[in-house]
Amino acid sequence: MIGGLFIYNHKGEVLISRVYRDDIGRNAVDAFRVNVIHARQQVRSPVTNIARTSFFHVKRANIWVAAVTKQNVNASMVFEFLLKVTDCMQSYFGKVSEENIKNNFVLIYELLDEILDFGYPQNTDTGVLKTFITQQGIRTQTKEEQAQITSQVTGQIGWRREGIKYRRNELFLDVLEYVNLLMSPQGQVLSAHVAGKVVMKSYLSGMPECKFGINDKIIMEAKGKPSADESAARTGKTAIVIDDCQFHQCVKLSKFETEHSISFIPPDGEFELMRYRTTKDISLPFRVIPLVREVGRTKMEVKVVVKSNFKPSLLAQKIEIRIPTPLNTSGVQLLCMKGKAKYKASENAIVWKIKRMGGMKESQLSAEIELLQTDTKKKWTRPPISMNFEVPFAPSGFKVRYLKVFEPKLNYSDHDVIKWVRYIGRSGLYETRC
């Protein structure tokens, strides 16, 4: 199991050091600094073995979080845990920075004591942790509160406490999708997938049981609904094929496996209900058509066309196209039909921003890039053109069919709950090679 956990700043100074096991000594702290943080080369692996001691690290911003062990631990668990630790810190005091860590070191030690015992991860749910570990130190609790805390930390429903009350029962569902695309210069889709998640904000009283329905093909067929094609014909909506999905720990997985129904008692407040992945029938909101011509050794001409490919009534926002330029660029002349384009020398790229763009539109940018004569043989590798955007629909076709709430003990019914659903499609890695 995990033998120790260290947090360093970018210089390799220790900010937090907590040792859980006797086989890890103080020298482990230095070994990691010398061999990994101060190593000359780029980090080649997130796992390093130094003198039979294994170091796992994640680096976020300028902070290194490292776990040490001498045993054959579950590696995926260690990384998941380290990521959880950073999440947890973030949820307590915001950005994980050197300053914030130093300011909250007592809190961090307290958390580390609670969530890792003898190197075994314990309950890491921040919602629950916050009920008894606070930034203001420890609150004194009544006996009932104590009992409630302990049963919650260890309980079967470790993510929700009893006795929550709201005057207005309300819930928000955000369907957030990230479209990933890799396209060849000729417009052939090399790989494309949607990584989606359903984020739920629940403000519900008591211990409500929720049932969530989506237009997944398997679920719809299991429900004995008319086959997907028929219902599609009637409603104009199709069922989609979800390659794989994962759920928050509140979802009863065994029920999903057997009955294909998503049922759960939600945590209070915001949480990620499910994650899913689709690869079939993705409607790609944008298409980028690049045209690069090298004119001699000192000049390049680039033309980029962007086409939007969705209903004309919808509006895409925050569109940004990043066209990489060679390292020896000396000057760029730009001409674009829409939005603003700028050459950013420090990023070696032309950044073209368009605030809004309707569906079925097209825009174009042309650039003339002047190059310095270089004698270095190093060829420019032509990184892909990447794109960012946000569209108000789910590119996978994912639809929420229903979310029913049952709370047998309290006197509110499914109809009394106010429900909101929103669809957002964003770009993940949306790249076109040129």
Add this chain to the structure above:
Amino acid sequence: MTDSKYFTTTKKGEIFELKSELNSEKKEKKREAVKKVIASMTVGKDVSALFPDVVNCMQTDNLELKKLVYLYLMNYAKSQPDMAIMAVNTFVKDCEDPNPLIRALAVRTMGCIRVDKITEYLCEPLRKCLKDEDPYVRKTAAVCVAKLHDINASLVEDQGFLDQLKELLSDSNPMVVANAVAALSEINEASSSGVPLVEMNTQTINKLLTALNECTEWGQVFILDSISNYSPKDEREAQSICERITPRLAHANAAVVLSAVKVLMKLMEMMAPDADFVVNLSKKLAPPLVTLLSSEPEVQYVALRNINLIVQKRPDILKNEMKVFFVKYNDPIYVKLEKLDIMIRLANQSNIAQVLSELKEYATEVDVDFVRKAVRAIGRCAIKVEPSAERCVSTLLDLIQTKVNYVVQEAIVVIKDIFRKYPNRYESIISTLCENLDTLDEPEARGSMIWIIGEYAERIDNADELLESFLEGFQDESTQVQLQLLTAIVKLFLKRPADTQELVQQVLTLATQDSDNPDLRDRGFIYWRLLSTDPAAAREVVLADKPLISEETDLLEPSLLDELVCHIASLASVYHKPPSAFVEGRGLGSSRRALPTRSGSQDILESSPSHGERSGVIPTQESLIGDLLTMDLGGPPVPSSVPAAPFASSGLDLLSGGLDGLLSDSPSVPPPQAAPAPSVGLLGDIFGLAPSASTSYVAPKQMWLPAARGKGLEITGTFSRRNGQIQMEMTMTNRAMQPMMQFAVQLNKNSFGLVPAAPLHVVSPLAPNQSYEAVLPLNPTGPVQRMEPLTNLQVAIKNNIDVFYFAVVMPMNIFFAEDGQMDKRVFLSTWKDIPAANEVQYTINNVNMSADAVSSKMQQNNVFTIAKRNVEGQDMLYQSLKLVNGIWILSELKMQPGNPTLILAVKTRAPDVSAGVNTAFDAILHS
């Protein structure tokens, strides 16, 4: 809110100042001071001098302060054991606190203080906490047992904490169950005897599976990991476990998913590979594995390393998922390299076009390692997918045109492999290769180029000039290049003897007279003598056809792969090394994990170093694997004069290509036949045995270890009983191309407690193609463990190459003791005494012997006839025998003259052995 100020105090006299602050009356000031101490401790300053002052702050109502003091205590108690005692009282008191959070905190902290005196005081509070009414305290206490075991294992066992821990497995709270199972797994693994202290059974597994649905994500990982160590009784149980675990594949936590994958991969081994259940399960495995690739890069890395194993073990699972492994521009380099590896493994005829265009793209990236690997991958595709070879070669040629130095060198190395796989097909490109001769500065690339020139010397007009140019700096070249050059020039000479005599003289002189390297010298001399005595033979040797290289390179060795599959998700699967290669000390005694086998006969061989005389074997066996691995991971080893296995397809193999031929391929040079195996008699003498004296039945030798599984070592064997001594007789044949040595044997614990009575003696080295008759005397004095079937014996044979495991079935008759004759009266009373339920009847067919002949034949095998009767024309033989472990067996043999069918009734107090006795009778009577 500016606690960061504590990190910046660097004044002198700080300790003194802190001391006075710690003793201050004001609570606020005290707390500030403790914070400063902790901050100093964090950055590595020694603040142990403040021990008494900090401990004084321990008795406080302020939980925050208390936690800080505990933190300090855990760090420094070991260096100040006497002072730490001062804290005991507070701990004991806190363990009684009405607040469960404080009770848990106390027991948690106490377990972390590794001072003997404190441990003594820990026992009572711990016992109470394990039964606490609050689950939070119980789950903390469960982990505390593991802590205590780490400090003092015998204390835990003596105090009965293990039983209490076992009880917690049935706790109503899922988190308590999860922590208890985690603690138990760790204790089991650390157990010094190598025997798990707590065995899992169907019931406990069921409880765990129930808790699995309800506990936290981490708890699920603990439970799954511990289930992965359990071997179900049969296929049905395995299936039901699989069914209950499959839903975990949809969990958001990658660790839960991978641990579930581990259990499923392991249990699938128990089922027929084409069963519907397995096919369905395989289908379910692919999507979650692919989803792991959209997690954080670190998790992706772990997932990819594991997918690499899964793809090797079960290629079908991900065969259609090639696209998801395409490298993204922004992937960290470690993810890119791993994806590339998997892409090559998944490449096949249907997707090769896509793969190739991707690889070509990668070959123009920036990272040198990645580019090299991409180039190498193109070559591997050419070798793996024959129809694509043409395209691969032209892609490589395009890359060579880029003139990027390392790309060119890498391309030449792989083109050499392509030439070997498809001889006489792509020679037209040699001229292009030769253009780049000057830019090659890496030994492997130079070596490859030289090999190409030598191999195709007759088609390269200026081959002699090219090779001569290399010869100028012969002394400065690496050994690899020198050897290659030597062979190439000899090849050239044999092909064009007229104008290259001078050149070959020159290289032979350089190799034999001016070199310090024995490998080089030896090879030089061999060539020299060959050339001077019989040039025709030299031709046949040096220019012999080379064995084809294999399609799949750098696959993990199957037994290692199987072991790693048992370790999916763990560090071992990330390093691709068995845990023993990087975990030291305790826990090494624990068993190596092995996949369950389908037949239900467990092939798990526990390698517990329990017996003094053999304890040396195990560590070397483990470290041997480790060493081999590290060797593989390092650069190409210096070629030795011993030819490598012919299909290894490494640079080394090519180098010794000529020698391969010399030693085995050429008909004119007969392979060095080993002397006939020494007679058993000689060995018999050593052990004080005279094999001729006994005529007891010995089963014919059976194939125990085929050469394919034994990496060239073939073992056939049988068991015998000669003069009261049980022996294992083995014919060991070396079918590999290199000598074998350092033989050792170990037996797993078995039903009869057989252990070797002497070390295994094998002629060393055992030359290629040599056989040796080894006789291993066995004594039934070792530890006993019931096997299924009873006569199953698991054997491990080690040599300098690897450790091989196999299971054999011993004939029961070797256990028939010499003193098996029973007194008539005793026989009679015993016969009556044994309940009729214990009587088993068998029929033995095709025996054409008289009762007397049977009787005497059986007597030779220590089955003694007590009485003979004739009832209604039937002969009845009453016989007794005794097994070496003291079990008496009585039998009644009914035979009718002229009827070849006998009826055997066996009566014994241990009816389990009856079946074995029947088999033995059957075998003896038919011998």
